[in-house]
Amino acid sequence: MTQYHFVAASEAFLTVEEPLDEVLRERVRNYVEQGKAIDFWLVKRPAFLDAPELAAVAANVPRPAAAVVSTDARFIDFMKLRLEFVAKGSFEAPSASIPDALAGAA
Secondary structure, three states, rough: EEEEEEEOOOOOOOHHOOHHHHHHHHHHOOOOOOOOOEEEEEEEOOOOOOOOOOOOOOOOOOOEEEEEEEOHHHHHHHHHHHHOOOEEEEEEEEOOOOOOOOOOOO
């Protein structure tokens, strides 16, 4: 299993109100320059928020939600500081309750 870290908020907050695309584009550019594999994703309506083990975090996230998910805990710490009004958490996947870490809910 892989450990994933995330920040989550309403989809409108992450995709409209915050200049998130600018932050993610800059990070992609930096990774390309360093020859590093992309280890973060923007997931709209993340299915993992429905997992029972994330109920306490998910209760604080308005729906429809979106999340920035990464295997890099430090990047998610940065995103939490940068975005401020987001919920932060982590989980392991694949698991029985989260078969696909990056799946969107129907």
